[in-house]
Amino acid sequence: MANHLQHELDKNEWEINIIDEREEHHYQPGYLFLPFDIYEPEDIVKSIKEFIPKGVRLLTDKIEKIDAANNVVQMKNGDHLHYEILIIATGAKIAPEEVEGMKGAEWQKSVFDFYTFEGSLALRNKLREWEGGRLLVHITEMPIKCPVAPLEFAFLADSFFKHKHMRDKVEITYVTPLSGAFTKPKATEALDHLLQEKNINIESDFAIAEVDNENKKIIDYGGREIPFDLLVTVPTNKGDELMERSGLGDELNYVPTHKATLQSLKYKNIFVLGDASNIPASKAGSVAHFEAEILTENILLFIKGEPLKEEFDGHANCFIETGNGKALLIDFNYTHEPVEGTFPFPGIGPMRLLKESRMNHMGKLAFKWIYWNVLLKGTHIPFVSATMQEAGKNFA
Amino acid sequence: MEKIIAGKTIEVNEEGYLTNFPQWNKEIGEAISTEANISLTPRHWQVIDYIQGEFKKESPLSIRKIGKSGVVDIKEMYALFPNAPLKTATKIAGIPKPASCI
Numbered sequence: 001m002a003n004h005l006q007h008e009l010d011k012n013e014w015e016i017n018i019i020d021e022r023e024e025h026h027y028q029p030g031y032l033f034l035p036f037d038i039y040e041p042e043d044i045v046k047s048i049k050e051f052i053p054k055g056v057r058l059l060t061d062k063i064e065k066i067d068a069a070n071n072v073v074q075m076k077n078g079d080h081l082h083y084e085i086l087i088i089a090t091g092a093k094i095a096p097e098e099v100e101g102m103k104g105a106e107w108q109k110s111v112f113d114f115y116t117f118e119g120s121l122a123l124r125n126k127l128r129e130w131e132g133g134r135l136l137v138h139i140t141e142m143p144i145k146c147p148v149a150p151l152e153f154a155f156l157a158d159s160f161f162k163h164k165h166m167r168d169k170v171e172i173t174y175v176t177p178l179s180g181a182f183t184k185p186k187a188t189e190a191l192d193h194l195l196q197e198k199n200i201n202i203e204s205d206f207a208i209a210e211v212d213n214e215n216k217k218i219i220d221y222g223g224r225e226i227p228f229d230l231l232v233t234v235p236t237n238k239g240d241e242l243m244e245r246s247g248l249g250d251e252l253n254y255v256p257t258h259k260a261t262l263q264s265l266k267y268k269n270i271f272v273l274g275d276a277s278n279i280p281a282s283k284a285g286s287v288a289h290f291e292a293e294i295l296t297e298n299i300l301l302f303i304k305g306e307p308l309k310e311e312f313d314g315h316a317n318c319f320i321e322t323g324n325g326k327a328l329l330i331d332f333n334y335t336h337e338p339v340e341g342t343f344p345f346p347g348i349g350p351m352r353l354l355k356e357s358r359m360n361h362m363g364k365l366a367f368k369w370i371y372w373n374v375l376l377k378g379t380h381i382p383f384v385s386a387t388m389q390e391a392g393k394n395f396a
Numbered sequence: 397m398e399k400i401i402a403g404k405t406i407e408v409n410e411e412g413y414l415t416n417f418p419q420w421n422k423e424i425g426e427a428i429s430t431e432a433n434i435s436l437t438p439r440h441w442q443v444i445d446y447i448q449g450e451f452k453k454e455s456p457l458s459i460r461k462i463g464k465s466g467v468v469d470i471k472e473m474y475a476l477f478p479n480a481p482l483k484t485a486t487k488i489a490g491i492p493k494p495a496s497c498i
Contacts, residue, residue: 221474
């Protein structure tokens with residue numbers, strides 16, 4: 001956003017500041033590959049400073065509170081920063097403490113997450129020496145960041161153990177609060193089939209109540225129990241606590257936001273980008289990227305005092321690693337679920353939607369380069385539009 | 397599609413959720429709950445009242461939100477509407493299945 005805006009705004013009138021409490025930027029999709037020794041830590045972590053455009057000021061400090069009624073950000077160090085426009089992009093993070101026993105005695109011993117750098121690294125060390133048993137790949141509750149990541153984890157685990165010649169020693173079960181593998185019917189059909197093919201069991205409609213550390217099992221509200229030797233869980237995801245402190249969040253600390261304009265529902269000069277909002281789109285990096293193009297236009301309209309464009313359609317585009325050097329690709333929005341077809345060129349591809357292929361896998365790996373070199377710089381991805389294209393898709 | 401519930405012709409989707417909330421009444425709620433093998437007690441009705449109220453305010457529903465509402469906790473919610481409480485409760489209440497899963 002800073003990149004987009006500093007091209008568009010008059011430098012004599014506007015000053016752009018980025019406030020970030022961390023000094024490093026993480027390529028979060030890389031957390032999926034770290035446990036399987038596909039990526040190294042240095043592929044994932046870079047200094048934020050490298051990515052700050054010229055003319056934009058970076059403030060590395062914590063925020064105490066956003067006083068939205070007075071257009072002021074109160075910093076932890078006591079500074080008060082006044083703003084004309086505020087863009088909130090504080091993301092979502094895991095909250096394992098929301099489930100009884102999840103962060104208990106077995107945390108990072110036999111209970112792991114892979115949604116944090118530390119969790120993913122600890123899991124890598126565990127997998128290097130694990131001798132097999134019952135592996136559960138588990139989702140606590142929706143919504144979560146990158147809803148396909150746990151499925152990819154299950155597929156990559158299957159492939160990982162096959163390569164280590166120990167697949168017969170590992171029983172993989174996918175445990176989900178949903179009724180099937182994914183949130184959208186057609187993709188669920190394709191993914192359920194893949195799970196079956198890879199001999200991964202599925203336990204659906206499981207609403208976890210607690211992790212029993214002593215007996216190593218998870219228990220749901222209906223009393224269902226599933227034992228584990230290794231539990232890889234995606235804990236509850238929540239928005240930043242700053243939203244709670246500032247009275248800006250809902251029950252999960254997400255900021256209520258207009259789903260097509262990305263403006264806060266409560267304050268006209270606050271806009272929300274990415275996972276920090278409550279809009280019913282996927283919490284995925286591609287969504288934030290597509291949003292940024294539309295949000296830039298809307299911020300310029302807001303400055304001119306003109307009506308905002310209700311243009312964001314919930315567009316998401318995700319590669320799904322399916323193991324053994326292959327991947328699926330899905331492309332969808334608020335109204336259209338993922339279907340089969342070709343991408344990005346209708347009828348040509350070269351990538352196939354909702355079908356496993358090596359080309360899609362190459363796309364997924366190339367994405368890391370695109371992320372660091374294109375996306376963070378705010379450059380438009382060639383041939384991929386911010387709103388979803390309907391051509392080349394089989395909606396029948 | 398249409399279905400006859402409690403002697404009235406009602407608009408529903410393939411999964412049996414009402415698509416036109418104004419057609420709902422308590423008898424229809426009773427009939428849907430019987431199909432789900434639930435006999436409604438005053439506690440059930442308190443929960444149904446609450447979720448219909450949220451629906452009218454266009455406020456999105458989730459199990460977590462109901463658990464924090466002060467009306468009922470999650471454990472009791474599962475006891476009242478076993479297996480998939482939010483799906484079952486919204487069906488009985490005559491409102492769409494919540495799109496809490498993205």
